[in-house]
Amino acid sequence: MDRRRFLGTAVLAGAVLPLLGTRGAMAAPHGQLLAAGLRKGDTVGLVSPSSAVNERLALQLAQEAMEALGLRVRAGAHYGGRYGHLAGTDAERAGDLNAMFGDREVKAIVCVRGGSGAARLLPLLDYALIRRNPKVLLGYSDITALHCAIHAKTGLVTFHGPVGTGSWNRFNVDQFERLFFQRELMQYQNSREAGDELVPRRNRTQTLRGGRAQGALLGGNLTVLAALAGSSYLPDFSGRILFLEDVGEAPYRIDRMFSTLKLMGALDKIAGFIFGDCSDCNPGDGYGSLTLDQIFDDYILPLKIPAYRGAMIGHIREQFIVPVGGRVEMDADAGTFRLLAPVLADG
Template structure:
């Protein structure tokens, strides 16, 4: 199930389903939506604060439901990630979401929502840069901004070869629905009703601020849970600031990734600027993707519905 593309003049809801946004960065980012020709509608509780959360669980949940319920809202963009979507995911009204398919856009902690929404409703969502976290920074790469073009068209999404150096870890071709996201949140889903399903799918992972020994733990858990062997292929996004700091002796991040990923034997490409990277390249979550290590290509069908 796919939402319709946005049109100039459309209203888009802006919510914070996890942590509160950096207000200064958020205010700097809002004009960008207007430059795109969109009219932002701020969630009622976006500025609320409850410790590290953007308000109480029921308030953040209400903002999300309100945006899906309102027929004037054509898309929903998350201001930032942080912490807390796992606290509200089991109370999502998936019937409401399924009856009102709309663009839903974000990443990081939003991974839990992407996974649950796609697996419960079939709605394709978007793993993409957010307002406070990315657009509100002092310097915003053009490719980060350009990712938002996906909101308006139905062309295939092709990762640009000029954006980063792509490496092959395991040779081969693969295709399937593209799922995954932040490594920590994917591991958090294991053993829950919303456990990530990678069977026959292209599985992408990314992370930030986790040392190699923690990445090692998480990849090992995914491996033991069968998530690597189930996948048709693996896409490795950005692992920002995942260098050894705490321990005097450490395996490198590459050694950890290679140890777990290569034996899975699935076609694997590495080096994508997807996730907490700058630039941050958006991809449709749940749309059908294709990868080929021979030409280092990664292509995904549009996350939006063609035709009326």
């Protein structure tokens, strides 16, 4: 999943038109825009804003997973396309996403996969259309670019979580149903099972600095988020709870990206910090390497804010569905966070 090749060009979007509203859509008191929750039988759109899939079977599995959740599926016109490593040209992929937001029968949009390339779409998205037709948008990894840009331009709460071709295991299905169908005020707490170990080792959280903090969530994949630095596609970090994850990045690159967030002033503005999983982020061969512990000590501890690592967020089989823009309270000592207000409107 090489994300270091995508474009980070920043082009200002046009003025946002007033919200006309769709089923259940509403603007929350603190400036968020909320999409309606889902019902069994609703239509969801499958789109491929980033990399292409390797085999057509992956598209079939994504469709079957949505249908097994009790939803109807409408595929984007180019969701199975290919242009180099991308799932079609920028115009085709952006066109599919805009079309899904404009289609009144589609109630949610699920990204087929991440990979690379979503940032190339940001100048091509119709943010006025999105604001007029707020819908659930679900995906993670490279989809962080869409979460950041759409929230910055419209205030819409979107959702960092499983992609269509990912694992729809019992944990992920439970998250989906509780959040989108039941509209539950979620409590995000890692599941822990000791197995045959004397003490649990799996899904452990570590407190970096204790305490509680409240704020709206912002974040996603560290590489993708840092690549948007200096553009108009990042929301304001002031008072936010920053959550991050990554995959396949050596510690020296993680250090560089945290340095970017520090130099742009983002870290100094946040109220709390949650780090998920950094899969395959081990030091390579060479003279030596910083550890992730040292990186957090250098960049996060001086902020003197509540912070913990190990949340079930990232390139892992079982993962939280995290509302980008949702207001939460985090408890760094317990390694948990919970929704303080609905992130979906009544349908």
